[in-house]
Amino acid sequence: MGEVAKDLTAGTVGGAAQLLVGHPFDTIKVKLQSQPAPLPGQAPKYAGAVDAVKQTLAAEGPRGLYKGMGAPFATVAAFNAVLFSVRGQMEALLRSQPGAPLTVNQQVVAGAGAGVAVSLLACPTELIKCRLQAQSALASSDSAVVAVKYGGPMDVARHVLKSGGVRGLFKGLVPTMAREIPGNAAMFGVYELLKQSFAGGQDTSHLGRGSLIVAGGLAGASFWASVYPTDVVKSVIQVDDYKNPKFSGSIDAFRKILASEGIKGLYKGFGPAMARSVPANAACFLAYEVTRSSLG
DSSP: HHHHHHHHHHHHHHHHHHHHHHHHHHHHHHHHHHHHOOOOOOSOOOOSSSHHHHHHHHOOOOGGGGGOHHHHHHHHHHHHHHHHHHHHHHHHHHOOSOOOOOEEEEEEHHHHHHHHHHHHHHHHHHHHHHHHHHHTTTTTSSSSSGGGOOOOHHHHHHHHHHHHEEEEEETHHHHHOOOOOOOHHHHHHHHHHHHHHHHTTSOOOOOOHHHHHHHHHHHHHHHHHHHHHHHHHHHHHHSOSSSSSOOSSSHHHHHHHHHHHHGGGGGGHHHHHHHHHHHHEEEHHHHHHHHHHHHH
């Protein structure tokens, strides 16, 4: 249990670092993903990521970039603790003998297993976060979602429970799992591959912080590069109205986005997501490794 406690602690610290660095980028990503498709002849609400930042700052100030952070921050300890502790336990199961380093393929399997575990926690947290972040992006549409002005994470939870019950908090679970499982498999696999490349072998215990930052940043980028369209589908489903939904499910959302906006519609907000992934995950992995090492 000592190893689990270390992973829990280090994962919590890593998650906090990731959230503080990356949340403003995530807010812009969700705004771009969830803005309604413009009517013929009309311009979209946001012309791009920079325009979304400008409009958010003008309308809401710097705090607008951190809207919705309460929900993930309240659960960041649990989320990253589960992610890194489950990954640690998967590593223990996959090792040929105690203390033996894992291969890249084994890290891919460990990451996928961790992705299964965190999906159940990520879904309700992401739903609350996305509905808070998307309010201003939906303000120009006739969606029933905009009739509700949320006062904060708990207010979102109350409205969701009233509209959809407990199941309502798990709206978008399928695309959440379709994002977390392959995304974490890719991220941890790339992270290990880069670390071993930098170290010149499987012993990566003596890598410097610069190498860990580069490996963590590029590993995070691999997460989003591999699953981004799935994240777009997840976001539009989670901000969809409960009583009069536009989408009947993940496949329906995918088809409608593709039909109305083409491939580009599945990559709305991709720039901010990638811009966020490198510094946020570099901070997360560095904080995790430093904390884990300090705990022995």
